[in-house]
Structure formats: structure tokens, C-alpha cells
Amino acid sequence: MPAHDRILAFLSAVKARLDLAWLVRAFCGSLLVIGSSLCMWCLLWVLRGYAVPASGYIAAAVALPVMALAAWLFGRASQRKAARIADEHFDLKDAISSHLGFSDEHREGEFIALQAEATAVRVQALSPRSIPVQWPRRVLTIAGVLLMACFVMGFKKDSPIVLERIALETETVRKSDEINKELEKEVEELLKSASDEEKELLHPDEWRQWVKELRETKDRKDAMRQYAELERKITEAAQKLSQRDTEQLLAKAAQEMKQTAELKPISKSLEEQNYRHAANQLRQMKLQADVRKPDEAQKELARLKSASQRMASAARNFQQRTGQQGNQGKGNQSQSSQNQNAQQSGQNQQQSQGQQGSQGQQSMDQQMTALEQSVQNLEQQLQQQQQNPNQNPSQSQAGQNQANQALQNLAQSMSQSSAKRDMMKKLQSLSQCAGKCQGFMCDKECQSLSQCMGTKPGGKKAGAGSVESRRAESDVTQDNGNRDQLTGQKGSGPSNTSIESADTGSGRATRTATVQEKAFQRQVESFIQREDVPAEVKEGVKEYFKGIQQVGNEQAAPAAK
Amino acid sequence: MPETPAAVAHFKETFEKLRAEVSKFIVGQQDIIEQVLSAVICGGHVLLEGVPGLGKTALVNTLAKALHLKFQRIQFTPDLLPADIVGTQILVERGGQKVFEFQQGPVFCNVLLADEINRATPKTQSALLETMQEKRVTVAGISHNLGSPFFVLATQNPIEQDGTYPLPEAQLDRFFFKLYVPVPSHGDFIEILNRTGGKSSPEINAVATGDDILQMGQVVREVPLEASVQDYLVKIVRATHPTDVNATERVKKYVRHGSSPRGAQTILAAARVRALLDGRYHVAREDIAKAATPALRHRILLSFEGEAEGVKTDEVIADVIEKVKA
Numbered sequence: 001m002p003a004h005d006r007i008l009a010f011l012s013a014v015k016a017r018l019d020l021a022w023l024v025r026a027f028c029g030s031l032l033v034i035g036s037s038l039c040m041w042c043l044l045w046v047l048r049g050y051a052v053p054a055s056g057y058i059a060a061a062v063a064l065p066v067m068a069l070a071a072w073l074f075g076r077a078s079q080r081k082a083a084r085i086a087d088e089h090f091d092l093k094d095a096i097s098s099h100l101g102f103s104d105e106h107r108e109g110e111f112i113a114l115q116a117e118a119t120a121v122r123v124q125a126l127s128p129r130s131i132p133v134q135w136p137r138r139v140l141t142i143a144g145v146l147l148m149a150c151f152v153m154g155f156k157k158d159s160p161i162v163l164e165r166i167a168l169e170t171e172t173v174r175k176s177d178e179i180n181k182e183l184e185k186e187v188e189e190l191l192k193s194a195s196d197e198e199k200e201l202l203h204p205d206e207w208r209q210w211v212k213e214l215r216e217t218k219d220r221k222d223a224m225r226q227y228a229e230l231e232r233k234i235t236e237a238a239q240k241l242s243q244r245d246t247e248q249l250l251a252k253a254a255q256e257m258k259q260t261a262e263l264k265p266i267s268k269s270l271e272e273q274n275y276r277h278a279a280n281q282l283r284q285m286k287l288q289a290d291v292r293k294p295d296e297a298q299k300e301l302a303r304l305k306s307a308s309q310r311m312a313s314a315a316r317n318f319q320q321r322t323g324q325q326g327n328q329g330k331g332n333q334s335q336s337s338q339n340q341n342a343q344q345s346g347q348n349q350q351q352s353q354g355q356q357g358s359q360g361q362q363s364m365d366q367q368m369t370a371l372e373q374s375v376q377n378l379e380q381q382l383q384q385q386q387q388n389p390n391q392n393p394s395q396s397q398a399g400q401n402q403a404n405q406a407l408q409n410l411a412q413s414m415s416q417s418s419a420k421r422d423m424m425k426k427l428q429s430l431s432q433c434a435g436k437c438q439g440f441m442c443d444k445e446c447q448s449l450s451q452c453m454g455t456k457p458g459g460k461k462a463g464a465g466s467v468e469s470r471r472a473e474s475d476v477t478q479d480n481g482n483r484d485q486l487t488g489q490k491g492s493g494p495s496n497t498s499i500e501s502a503d504t505g506s507g508r509a510t511r512t513a514t515v516q517e518k519a520f521q522r523q524v525e526s527f528i529q530r531e532d533v534p535a536e537v538k539e540g541v542k543e544y545f546k547g548i549q550q551v552g553n554e555q556a557a558p559a560a561k
Numbered sequence: 562m563p564e565t566p567a568a569v570a571h572f573k574e575t576f577e578k579l580r581a582e583v584s585k586f587i588v589g590q591q592d593i594i595e596q597v598l599s600a601v602i603c604g605g606h607v608l609l610e611g612v613p614g615l616g617k618t619a620l621v622n623t624l625a626k627a628l629h630l631k632f633q634r635i636q637f638t639p640d641l642l643p644a645d646i647v648g649t650q651i652l653v654e655r656g657g658q659k660v661f662e663f664q665q666g667p668v669f670c671n672v673l674l675a676d677e678i679n680r681a682t683p684k685t686q687s688a689l690l691e692t693m694q695e696k697r698v699t700v701a702g703i704s705h706n707l708g709s710p711f712f713v714l715a716t717q718n719p720i721e722q723d724g725t726y727p728l729p730e731a732q733l734d735r736f737f738f739k740l741y742v743p744v745p746s747h748g749d750f751i752e753i754l755n756r757t758g759g760k761s762s763p764e765i766n767a768v769a770t771g772d773d774i775l776q777m778g779q780v781v782r783e784v785p786l787e788a789s790v791q792d793y794l795v796k797i798v799r800a801t802h803p804t805d806v807n808a809t810e811r812v813k814k815y816v817r818h819g820s821s822p823r824g825a826q827t828i829l830a831a832a833r834v835r836a837l838l839d840g841r842y843h844v845a846r847e848d849i850a851k852a853a854t855p856a857l858r859h860r861i862l863l864s865f866e867g868e869a870e871g872v873k874t875d876e877v878i879a880d881v882i883e884k885v886k887a
């Protein structure tokens with residue numbers, strides 16, 4: 001065998017021995033790394049109170065051979081390195097390294113051949129097995145201790161606090177899922193039951209989007225926040241539909257019409273706030289008589305005239321109390337200027353919405369006064385036609401149409417008010433539902449949403465009595481595992497305080513006014529009993545104070561509501 | 562040229578004969594003897610430094626006898642002139658005419674002992690420059706070749722500094738090795754007394770000729786050097802420069818100038834001799850490391866800070882060898 005081959009064979013044996021030694025070191029090093037990592041991972045779980053998941057041990061078992069193999073593959077000695085190590089280990093004084101270098105450089109000559117032969121002779125007597133394959137005891141000991149610690153930590157169970165937390169998270173997920181489904185169902189029912197008029201007031205897609213945005217979560221704080229947000233949206237939507245002033249106007253109109261016997265059904269409907277029925281009753285007053293027969297037309301008109309006068313009176317009264325001028329044109333002008341000012345000043349949406357509501361109220365009372373005006377015009381035209389039968393009836397017909405149109409507008413507004421009122425009730429119900437959902441989320445005792453909402457049969461669990469006078473320890477102070485402090489988002493939560501606007505007056509205390517009123521009453525009575533005062537003056541004073549008395553009663557009625 | 566194995570055998574045999582012959586008179590100092598012989602074989606000059614009485618001159622005398630070569634000795638003194646070394650033109654009468662004739666100086670020999678070389682003036686020292694490098698002498702515009710082989714063995718005394726002229730760096734660089742002759746050990750002292758206290762002194766025989774030395778020098782040049790070992794050699798020499806990337810902190814701090822390429826050539830030649838003496842046919846890193854100290858110690862110029870702190874160049878070289886990755 002040539003000297004070169006003998007040297008290479010020896011070098012291969014040395015390299016195999018070195019690879020074995022490196023494999024041992026790589027395995028031990030990997031064991032140490034894996035052991036350290038696993039130990040830290042176990043500590044991380046244990047210190048947080050959790051049981052160590054078995055997946056970590058499986059991953060470590062898989063990672064150990066992979067890491068050792070990778071380290072072995074990447075760290076294997078090259079032929080040159082093996083030659084250097086062999087030179088050092090066997091004290092060959094760079095003989096093998098030099099031979100490899102000469103071979104790589106294809107150098108030839110007598111000295112090169114002599115060098116190869118001398119090297120081959122030297123390596124022939126050497127045994128690669130003399131290269132030590134040592135197990136690093138210190139590394140193995142440390143790795144063993146670490147793995148033992150990991151093994152011990154693997155038996156540790158979840159701490160009570162963690163168990164409670166996990167249970168709480170599971171319960172929160174379950175509850176949020178249940179709540180989401182319930183809210184989705186409620187919204188769908190709301191949208192399904194809404195009439196076309198109500199759907200115009202709502203935006204179904206937006207509502208569905210809100211419900212879709214609700215998500216399952218195991219974070220109770222997050223869940224509470226999203227339900228509070230939904231409740232805020234519902235409340236805002238309900239506030240937009242608020243029509244308190246319109247309801248006051250219609251209540252006054254009901255009181256006015258109550259004084260007329262034939263208008264009592266409408267009055268009753270308005271008092272019961274059944275505006276849709278009232279609107280239908282108004283529509284039934286539509287003028288259908290032939291204007292060429294003025295007598296019949298006037299008879300038909302009489303009822304509408306009475307109603308329009310009553311409603312117009314209520315409207316004027318309402319306008320006076322709300323500080324507006326009776327002059328319609330002036331009112332329109334001032335309103336338009338207000339709107340312009342509002343738009344120019346860029347006030348916020350809430351103010352804008354309030355103004356829009358105010359416009360609706362004005363529209364309603366304007367419609368009432370417009371109806372009275374059109375009825376009066378029609379009456380005059382009918383009287384003229386009655387006096388002059390040859391007169392062209394088209395004017396009367398136009399007046400009749402105009403009155404019908406005003407009546408239709410008023411009835412339409414009433415229907416819309418009815419729709420708004422119904423929708424607001426539904427939204428309030430939905431808002432309450434969202435509130436109950438939040439309560440359900442917080443309530444540990446409440447096991448199901450239906451039980452918490454109280455709409456379905458619930459009750460306590462089987463075996464739990466109804467007697468509450470137990471001496472069991474209150475669980476108020478027990479740790480429920482919830483370490484989070486629920487904090488609301490500033491400015492985004494629903495407010496529990498609502499601003500009630502006074503019906504009339506300046507909002508000042510009425511005590512002084514009552515005393516003054518009694519003093520006035522005594523003065524009036526004494527004034528009326530005086531004989532030197534003319535009867536006309538006495539009558540005028542009586543009427544004046546009757547008017548005041550009427551106003552006082554009207555103020556008392558809404559307050560009682 | 563004989564066949565390589567025979568040449569190698571001749572090299573080892575001759576070297577061992579020379580070593581044995583010199584060792585007859587010189588007690589101990591085996592490293593010094595080996596290094597001097599290595600320098601002679603490689604055609605280099607040696608600067609021996611040591612206190613008086615350590616056998617520097619005796620070593621050179623013995624070596625000259627053992628080599629059967631023409632030997633000359635110059636005792637350097639401050640009044641020594643260059644002409645006293647290289648020779649001079651003298652006016653002689655030849656054929657009735659007076660002509661200038663070149664009178665050879667003591668430098669025309671094979672082995673020149675420049676004893677206490679640092680006592681001569683720089684002018685006289687520089688007269689050796691051309692002689693040592695070119696191995697020829699130029700007088701009156703005429704060059705005269707010296708004998709072959711030719712090598713200078715110079716000695717200098719480190720203790721007596723008065724009236725001495727330190728050798729310039731250029732001349733120091735011409736020396737193959739600078740060797741410190743140590744004080745003999747206790748046993749060596751006893752042996753010196755035994756050998757020199759008797760009636761007879763050892764007889765030194767010539768065991769090698771100039772041709773033998775030249776043949777040995779040719780064999781040495783054929784010893785192959787592997788690329789990585791060569792790279793190691795270059796790294797060591799470059800690391801003696803404070804600006805090199807491999808320079809150690811000690812080099813950066815205490816060295817002003819590092820070794821010249823001539824230092825690398827010297828190390829390589831000496832390492833080859835060591836390899837052959839060790840029975841190897843290749844140069845090892847160990848040979849490089851061993852040869853580095855005597856080859857570089859006089860080629861490294863210390864900075865003022867190094868001189869002030871008494872740093873030895875041997876320490877710097879040892880530091881470089883230790884730090885440079887093999």
C-alpha cells in the first residue's frame with residue numbers, strides 16, 4: 001500500500017474517533033442545553049402556579065437528539081483538523097498536516113516522497129484508539145440534576161388560584177358565547193318585528209355589525225367592556241329617538257280635545273299615547289263631501305274644525321310655554337336662522353340632534369296651526385259659496401284638498417311619533433337586556449342567561465333550598481381569582497344620570513309662588529265681593545284667574561306622569 | 562549532488578561529527594554549538610554575546626579547527642581602521658616600476674572571528690557590512706571576492722559599556738543569529754576544570770571541509786515547507802510589528818520596529834536545519850518557534866518605553882509565539 005494511502009487510512013480512523021468523541025460532547029452539551037431550557041420552562045409554569053404541560057417534555061425529548069445530531073453534523077472535524085489533532089496527540093510534529101498540504105499542492109520530489117514514507121512508517125505504529133473519548137462528567141451531572149428537577153416539577157398540580165382562574169375563564173367564555181347568541185337573537189327579533197317606518201329610523205346593517213363585532217373572550221374585563229359599549233350604542237340610538245316635547249304637545253292637544261265630546265276618542269288615544277290609532281282617527285276626518293253642496297260640506301267640516309281649533313290652541317299654548325312666538329313665519333325664520341347658526345358654529349352632533357328634534361316638534365305644532373288655518377279658509381270659501389251658489393267651486397275644492405293634505409301631514413307625523421315611541425321602547429328593552437347580560441357576566445350565582453334575565457324558568461339547583469337564612473360563610477371575601485380591576489373607558493360609558501327637562505317654568509322653587517298664589521286668591525275673592533267694583537271688571541278678573549288656574553293644572557298633570 | 566537520502570545522511574553525520582569535535586573542548590553549551598553550526602551551514606553570521614570568559618572565542622577557535630577552514634581573528638579596538646580589516650593598497654616596486662598592490666586584510670578567510678566587535682568605531686564596523694552581505698571587498702574601486710564558505714563569528718561584551726559603539730541596526734540585521742552565551746551549570750563548571758586543569762588539552766581535528774558545509778547548505782534548502790506552516794512563520798514575523806493586526810499588546814507597547822523579511826528567511830533556514838537534525842523531511846511549527854528567538858531578538862527594535870522598562874526582546878518574541886495562532 002502506498003504511503004499516502006496508509007496515511008489517509010490512519011487519518012480516517014483518527015477522524016472516526018474524533019467524530020465519536022465529538023458526538024459524545026455534542027450529546028452532553030445538548031443534554032445540558034435542553035435540560036436548562038426545560039428547567040426554565042418548568043419554572044416559568046410552576047412559579048405562575050400552573051401545572052407543567054406534558055408537551056414541554058415531549059418537545060425536549062424530540063429536541064435532544066435533533067440538537068445533538070445537528071451539533072454533531074456541523075461540528076465534525078474536517079480532514080485538516082483531524083490531521084492537526086493527530087499531529088498534536090501523537091507528537092508527529094505536523095507530519096500528517098504537512099503531508100496533506102503537499103498532496104493538496106501536488107508537490108513532488110524526493111523530499112516529499114521521503115516525508116510521506118517517514119510519516120507512513122510513524123503512523124503505522126500508532127493506534128487511533130488512544131485518542132480519548134471522554135464523557136464530560138461535570139456537564140452530565142449538571143444536566144442530570146436539571147432533568148431530575150424538571151421531572152419533579154412535572155408532578156406539580158395547578159394551584160387553587162390558577163384552578164379558579166381557569167374555571168373563571170372557561171365560565172367567561174361560555175357566558176360570553178351565550179350572551180352573544182342571545183344578543184344576536186334579540187337584535188334579529190327586534191329588526192324582524194320592526195315595521196317599515198321603524199326600520200327607516202334604524203340602520204339594520206349597522207346593528208348586525210355591532211352584534212357581529214361581539215366576540216368570545218376569556219377576559220371578563222374585555223367582555224364587560226364590549227357589552228358596555230354595545231349598551232352605550234343602544235342607549236345613544238334610543239336617545240336619538242327621544243320625542244319628549246312632541247309627546248307634551250300631543251298631551252296638551254288631548255286635553256284640549258277632551259273638552260269636546262265628539263273628539264274624546266282621539267283625546268283618549270292621545271292620552272294613552274296610542275298615536276298611531278289617533279292618527280287613524282284623524283284620517284277618518286278626511287273631508288269627502290262635495291263642495292258644490294256647501295251645507296253638507298260644512299257639516300262634515302264642523303268636526304274637523306273643532307279638532308283643528310283645539311289642536312291649534314294646544315299648539316299655540318305649547319309655543320308660548322316653550323318661549324316661542326306664535327307667529328308661524330317668525331318662528332320659521334328664527335328656526336332657520338338657528339339651524340344656520342348651528343351649522344356655521346359646527347356644534348357637536350348631540351346639539352345637532354337636539355335641534356333636529358326641536359324642528360320636529362315645531363313641525364307638529366306648525367302642522368296643527370296650518371290645519372286650523374286651512375280649515376278656516378275652507379270654511380270661509382264654503383260660506384262664500386253658500387252665499388253665492390254660482391261661484392266656481394274649484395276654490396272650495398282646492399281648499400278642501402289643502403285641508404285634507406294638512407290633515408294627512410299631521411296624521412303622518414303622529415304615525416312617525418308612534419313608530420319612534422315603539423322603537424324607543426324596544427331599544428330600551430334591548431338596552432336593559434344588554435345591562436342584564438353584564439350582570440349575568442358578573443354574577444357567579446347565575447348559571448344561565450335566562451335565569452339571570454328572568455324571562456325563563458330558572459330557580460336554584462336541585463337540592464338547594466329557598467331558605468336564605470344560612471350561616472354559611474359569605475363568599476364576598478373569598479378570592480374569585482379575578483385579579484383585574486374593571487375600569488371603564490372615560491367618556492365612553494353610559495351615564496346613569498339623565499337630565500329631566502322641566503315641563504314649564506324657570507325651574508325655581510314653587511313654595512313662594514304657592515304662598516303668593518294664595519295671597520292673590522284672597523285678594524281676588526275680596527275684590528270680587530266688593531260692591532263698588534263693576535260687574536264687567538269682576539268678570540274679567542274671574543276669567544283671568546281661571547286662565548291662570550288652568551295653566552297650573554296643566555303643569556301639574558305632566559309632573560304627575 | 563548525491564542522492565537525497567545519502568545527502569541527508571551525510572548532513573546528519575557531518576553535523577554530529579562537528580558537534581562532537583567542538584564538544585571536545587567546549588563543555589555544555591549544546592544549544593549554542595548547534596545554533597552556531599546551523600548558522601554556518603546556512604551561510605549566516607553569528608553574533609555571540611556574553612560576559613568574558615564563557616568560551617565565546619574558544620568556541621569559534623574550535624569550530625575553525627574542526628572545519629578545516631582558513632581562520633582569521635580580529636580584535637576590535639577603537640583605533641582599528643577599515644583598512645585593517647579589508648586590506649589596503651600598498652606601493653610596491655615590480656619590474657622597476659612602482660605600482661599599487663592590494664594587500665588582503667584578515668577578512669580574506671573562511672571563518673572570521675570579530676572579537677569584541679562593539680569596541681570598534683562605527684566606521685570600522687561598517688567596513689564589515691559589504692563583507693558580510695556580499696561576501697566581497699571593494700578597495701580602490703576594485704572588488705575582491707572572499708573565500709567560500711565565509712562567515713563571521715562576532716563576539717561582544719554586554720558589561721563593559723564604556724568606550725563601546727553599539728552596532729547599527731543595518732549591521733545587526735546581517736547577523737543570522739544573535740546568541741547569548743550563558744554561564745555554565747555546576748556540572749559543566751566541574752567538567753571545565755577537569756578538562757583544562759590537566760597536563761594535556763583536547764586535540765581538535767578537522768572533520769569537515771568547506772565543500773561539506775556547502776553541500777549541507779544545499780540539502781537544507783530542499784527541505785519542503787507546507788503552506789500552513791509558512792503562513793504561521795509569516796504571522797510570527799509580522800506580529801513583531803506594532804502596526805500588524807496580530808501584534809500583541811506587549812509588541813504594541815514596547816516595540817518600535819519589528820523584524821525585516823530577512824528575519825523570516827533566517828527562521829526558515831534554521832527551522833529546516835532543525836527538521837533534518839530531528840530526522841524529519843518537513844518543517845514543523847515547532848521548528849519555527851524554536852528558531853524564532855535567536856533569529857529575531859536582534860532584529861526587533863524596542864521603543865523608548867521598552868528600553869526604559871528594561872523589556873527584553875526575548876520576552877516580546879515569546880509573547881508573540883504564544884499569542885499567534887498556530
